[in-house]
Amino acid sequence: MNKKINKVAVLGSGIMGSRIACHFANIGVEVLLLDIAPKEGPKNSIVDTALQMAVKTNPSPIYSKMVLNKITTGNFEDDMSKISTVDWIIEVVVENIDIKKKVFDQVEQFRKVGTLVTSNTSGIPIHMMTEGRTEDFQANFCGTHFFNPPRYLRLLEIIPTPRTNPELVDFLMHYGDQFLGKTTVLCKDTPAFIANRVGVYSIMALLHLVEKMDLTVEEVDKFTGPALGRPKSATFRTTDVVGLDTMIKVSKGLYDNCPDDKAHDLFKLPGYVEKMEANKWLGDKTKQGFYKKTKTPEGKTEILALDLRTLEYRPQQKVKSATLDMSKPIEDVKDRMKVFVSGKDKAAELFRASFFGLFEYVSDRIPEISDELYRIDDAMRAGFGWDLGPFEVWDAIGILEAVQGMKNYGHEAAAWVHELLAAGFTTFYKVEDGIRKYYDIPSKAYKAVPGTEAFIILDNLRANKVIWKNSGASILDLGDGILNVEFHSKMNTIGGDTLQAINKAIDLAEKDYRGVVIGNDGANFSAGANVGMIFMMAVEQEWEELNLAIRMFQNTSMRIKYSSIPVVVAPHNLTLGGGCEFSLHADHVQLNAETYMGLVEFGVGVIPGGGGTKEFALRASDEYKEDQIVQNALKDRFLTIGMAKVSTSAVEAFELGYLQKGKYSISMNRSRLIADAKARAIELADAGYTKPVPRKDIKVLGKQGLGIVYAGANTMYSGHYISEHDKKISEKLGYVMCGGDLSSPTEVTEQYLLDLEREAFLSLCGERKTLERIQSIVTKGKPLRN
Secondary structure: OOOOOOEEEEEOOOHHHHHHHHHHHHOOOEEEEEEOOOOOOOOOHHHHHHHHHHHHOOOOOOOOHHHHHHEEEEEHHHHHHHHHHOOEEEEOOOOOHHHHHHHHHHHHHHOOOOOEEEEOOOOOOHHHHHOOOOHHHHHOEEEEEEOOOOOOOOEEEEEEOOOOOHHHHHHHHHHHHHOOOOEEEEOOOOOOOOHHHHHHHHHHHHHHHHHHHOOOHHHHHHHOOHHHOOOOOOOHHHHHHHOHHHHHHHHHHHHHHOOOOOOHHHHOOOHHHHHHHHOOOOEHHHOEOOEEEEEOOOOOEEEEEEEOOOOEEEEOOOOOOHHHHHHOOOOOHHHHHHHHHHOOOHHHHHHHHHHHHHHHHHHHOOOOOOOOHHHHHHHHHHHHOOOOOHHHHHHHHOHHHHHHHHHHOOOOOOHHHHHHHHOOOOOOEEEEOOEEEEEEOOOOEEEEOOOOOOOOOHHHHOOOOEEEEOOOEEEEEEEOOEEEEEEOOHHHOEOHHHHHHHHHHHHHHHHHOOEEEEEOOOOOOEOOEOHHHHHHHHHOOOHHHHHHHHHHHHHHHHHHHOOOOOEEEEOOEEEEOHHHHHHHHOOEEEEEOOEEEEOOHHHHOOOOOOOHHHHHHHHHHHHOOOOOOHHHHHHHHHHHHHOOOEOOOHHHHHHOOOOOOOOEEEEOOHHHHHHHHHHHHHHHHHOOOOOOOOOOOEEEOOHHHHHHHHHHHHHHHHOOOOOHHHHHHHHHHHHHHOOOOOOOOEEEOHHHHHHHHHHHHHHHHOOHHHHHHHHHHHHHOOOOOO
């Protein structure tokens, strides 16, 4: 289907509607956001207020304030006719079939033939909305269920009806993936579709187990959080954020609409949840739920936990668990599953009781909610933020071992699982020739996961594509002459091993390959330099070693910039300090839309020392114009570093000056990032890439700029906005960016600025207050203001 989406209409501006509108604006689509007109007052007051409230939420639904220019608001009375100009109409009104039908009556009056119409309903059967509609409406209608918040949660469930044009389904699956950055999951029109059906079952089963096992709120959230590859908010905190009423509504819907579900009784609310509902303890929206934020007599904020037996709030209790302690040193979440399933304490018992029940539930849901098991895993990872879907956890434990364990807890796997084992298969997934395959139940054979052909998943290549590695990084052959440097230190911090790997990859590529990508599949691209190593060297006063380490970092950044082959950096999520500096020096930055980039060294009492300060001075120089006050460009760059500004998106990274026009591209879907970066490296090589020449024409302002920097720092200090140590760091930063105390503006080389940068970095490492800041980050994980 050759369809382009230039303009969408979003009907309904509530929490979901306003945020869906924002996300379409994020990707450059023009949006018409409509809602009902109030009985009194300005006709657009409801929709305008809803959009304003959405924009103020944290985290923000928009990439940049500039995207709001893409959104036009209106009301159903005056502006519904405007939907005749759009390519896609998305209904997001209240969950009431009669109201939805009235809205669709209006849509039918004004939509042009062939216009795509979808509903974001989470609980109403999709086919019911097409009753009485024209053939064209029915052929172009389906469900598109976004998860809240739409910008951040990657799941988009696509739910066709029997009358939906199959080409339209294919279009939505592709558009959601490539343009909206979603994991698109094809669902059947069954109650709660896939993610909420499995997710709410999982939560409800847990709520009943908590009562049975006499567990505390704190224990459950500790046992079901990051240790299992789940969000930090785990179970009860997530429920407070989403709203207990939302979970209750979906659960009651499943109880009413799934009478034949084997787990039907689990969708009944436990007694303590019914009492919480009666008390209106619904979570953040009512200021209390499973947790309650209060103030101590001293005025400090304290978060109390609900005692599920007495239903009284009390101070949180520290949770101890031998199983959790054993799992902590294990980086790979798959390997932690073995620890949990074999543990002897409450954490392990809860794991077995909940997951063995979940395994039975998901195996029984095939083919009811999905014909393919991978769709269930995709939905749970993308919609609920799980690192591993249910079948992936089952694989990590071992199918046979889990099936045997399930029987001890009164659970039984579906017949097809036993058939899989009887056929001699031992896993739901396997990787062959770098391609991930899933067990297809009808054919009883393994098939490639559809839609992933365009992805490069480094995990799938590791078995036979690693050509060099050390403890901090690996070099993988991506094919077509492109190498990839993958970091695998904790938080992907950058140390000597990482620098060695980057240099090695460039050496290899300059000899036998065509280009290098620096990217990884970790939770974050890089948290920056290994400050623990810097701290140790500084405390031991090993200045020569520290000087060599910083020089190596700078040389590596310059090698990225001035090699004879193209180097593409592919950042995502946290890209701080050294990770940002590598991006500053890349031939091209192929970054995920959700990239939080910044030079944050001020927080640990130093300035960017891996070429970041030099590069910002260079970019300020390129922005100087004859007819403008040159100090303004310097001031903007100086403040970005001095205030440790971190972008909230890839778009804002450009606005802050971390990216350069024509030298970056955005991948909406994180899963496509490495493949997109590889394609960019090939494109640069095919275009006849030649080694750039180091710059010798960087204009620095010398004393002319220093006067402004010093005066500004002194004013901030006098006004108590910054500490005395902040003032000292500011002056060091200004000294480097101005090229030292030169008597007049002068053109200097990159190496000249790198030497100044390194000297300033080293001198700050000798300051006691800098060491205190680094120590606080290393030991407590918190910044210190001193």
